[in-house]
Amino acid sequence: MLGLMYTGVDFCKKLCGVSIIRSGESMENALRACCKEIKIGKILIHRNGDNGKQLIYEKLPKDISETHVLLLDPVLATGNSANQAIELLIQKGVPESHIIFLNLISV
Incomplete structure (x- = not known):
């Protein structure tokens, strides 16, 4: 025993989800089941070849820089889209420490 006291954790007050369109949208219902009124943004990234990527569409909550973001992408292959x-979330003012990447399968 170290004699340290564990104080626990608290639910984050400002939380939003951002799904990477197509696969990430499959995780939205489960997120809404856990967090009823959560705001959800969308990002669509087009892959061009092995390493090319192009932002096609983004719709994010206006106050995203003040929130903790759950980035939804169930299948991670190259990681380019993620x-x-x-990078887009950081450009929008979200601290990197406030981004949590949610993933189910990594290949």
């Missing part, structure tokens, strides 16, 4: 989405 990297582009994280």
Whole structure:
């Protein structure tokens, strides 16, 4: 025993989800089941070849820079789309420490 006291955790007050369009949308219903009134943004990134990527569409909550973001993408292959989405969120003012990447399968 170290004699340290564990104080627990608290639910984050400002939380939003951002799905990477197509696969990420499959995770939205489960997120809404856990967090009824959660705001959800969308990002569409087009892959061009092995490493090319292009932002096609983004619709994010106006106050996204003040929230913790759950980035939804169930299947991670190369990671290019995830990297582009994280870069976009950082450009929008979201601290990197406030981005949590939710993923189910990594290949």
